[in-house]
Amino acid sequence: MxxxxxxxxxxxxxxxxxxxxxxxxxxxxxxxxxxxxxxDYSLTESQILYLVNDQKKTTATEINKILKLDEGYLSRIIKKLISKSLLTKEQSFSDKRIFEIRLTEKGLKEQQKLDTLSSDSIRSIIAHLNKSDQSELANLFNRIMTLLYKK
Amino acid sequence: MxxxxxxxxxxxxxxxxxxxxxxxxxxxxxxxxxxxxxxDYSLTESQILYLVNDQKKTTATEINKILKLDEGYLSRIIKKLISKSLLTKEQSFSDKRIFEIRLTEKGLKEQQKLDTLSSDSIRSIIAHLNKSDQSELANLFNRIMTLLYKK
DNA sequence: GTATATTACTTGACTAAAGCAAATATAATT
DNA sequence: AATTATATTTGCTTTAGTCAAGTAATATAC
Missing domain, CATH: 1.20.5 (Single alpha-helices involved in coiled-coils or other helix-helix interfaces)
Structure with a gap:
């Protein structure tokens, strides 16, 4: 390293x-x-789609441990994404306060589309570098992650 | 290096x-x-104060080359900062379309306050690292800057 | 040198994003 | 059983940001 x-x-x-x-x-x-x-989507919406995909099954509270949005605001965004058929919400059997959130087929497709766009945008900022510099860059970012967050 | x-x-x-x-x-x-x-200030406002301080004398157009805000929105933010006596705006003599923007004494003080807060927040995220790791971190960031932006 | 286009900035009207507080429902604690 | 805590929702408001048209000055083209 x-x-x-x-x-x-x-x-x-x-x-x-x-x-x-x-x-x-x-x-x-x-x-x-x-x-x-x-x-099509706000940054916050796309972050939510990302997280739901990442966690497969989640809840508003789980999402908010990461995004730290206003709870009411988050609730409305989820509602909106459900109305667009990107998410489903199902009340938990064991704890009826909790609603489990998942991506629909359509939601998964949209999130993958966003994912591709995001990757493309990163590709564009490293395009001027040769392979070796690109690899170095990735290692640098990786090392920063280790220093800052792994402890 | x-x-x-x-x-x-x-x-x-x-x-x-x-x-x-x-x-x-x-x-x-x-x-x-x-x-x-x-x-006290929005992120955008504090960015504007930062830029004006950095450039000593600037214009809305100059600021917007960097921040890429809506022009009307920027115009209003500047107006607001002037009304709070943080900025001054003076019509250029040589080109009367242009208005030169500067920090007031008060504006400078506020920007320095924001600057200190910002530094403090960075200090807090590196506080758990020893001096050597902190220096390495700074070098890593610096190297990324070189790779990405210097060419 | 006057019509046309461009630049710099402003204003009005609007939509989207986000925050605050109170409310509802369920579960956990005393 | 009453109280407190958790998860989410709703109504209302504020803040952030967008869009289009408008003014004023300068630059360019004929």
Whole structure:
């Protein structure tokens, strides 16, 4: 794996570099997402479809542990996606407060379509790099994930 | 600098890793921003203040080359920030279509406050890492910037 | 040099996104 | 059995963002 060089930076410099990255990267990803979701689904809707697909069976509360939306707002979005026949909602037998949410066939197709669009948009931002640089990039992202989130 | 290892991945895997990063990282940064801007300024407003400070003197058009907002919306936000005495707007002498935008003293103070909050929020996500890992992290972000944007 | 097009910005009217608080239903706790 | 907590929904409001038309100044084309 990528080996760290051991030049210790001061905290200010570290934070500055991260923030600089955030400004460029988060902005460019944001613009890409906006463009590519144009215009069938909102970003939030597509995130919900992604999560439901990822978890196969889920609930509003589960989704909201990740997305942290307003509960009423989430409830309405789910309702909307059900009305478009992308999701189903079924009351749990063992706990009737809970409603299990799943993708329909149509929902799965739509989510796969969104997935492809999202992959395409990433492809476009790495297209100018050769294979070796692209692989390095993936390793860099991966290493950041490890540092930030695996503990 | 960080040395690439030369294992070439296939494109699918590369894109998968980048998207995985995006989901975690962009989401966590988004949540942080939301929390910390609570609640004096919107994210867009604070971005505008950041840009005006960065560029010292700018225009709506310049800002929008970066933020790509609706022009009418931007116009209104600027108006709002002027009404809060954070910005000034002055018609250019050489081209009277153009209005030069600057931070006021108060605007500068507010932007510095936001800047501090933003730095604090980054500090909080790297706090669990030792100095060496923090430096590595900054280098990783920096290297990504180079790969993606410098060409 | 005047008509036409373009640029920079603004305004009005609107839709979409998101937040807040109260309400309903069920389950868990005391 | 009464109280508290969880999961979701609804009504109402605010904030964010879009669209199209409009004004003013400048640049370009004939």
């Amino acid at each position: 990528t080996k760290a060089n051991n030049v210790i930076m001061n905290e200010e410099e570290i934070i500055h570099k991260i923030r600089k990255f955030n400004r460029s990267y988060v902005r460019s990803i944001g613009l890409l997402e906006k463009k590519l979701l144009n215009s | 960080t040395k690439a290892n030369n294992v070439i991945m296939n494109e699918e895997e590369i894109i998968h890793k980048i998207r995985k990063f995006n989901r975690s990282y962009v989401r966590s940064i988004g949540l942080l921003e939301k929390k910390l801007l609570n609640s």
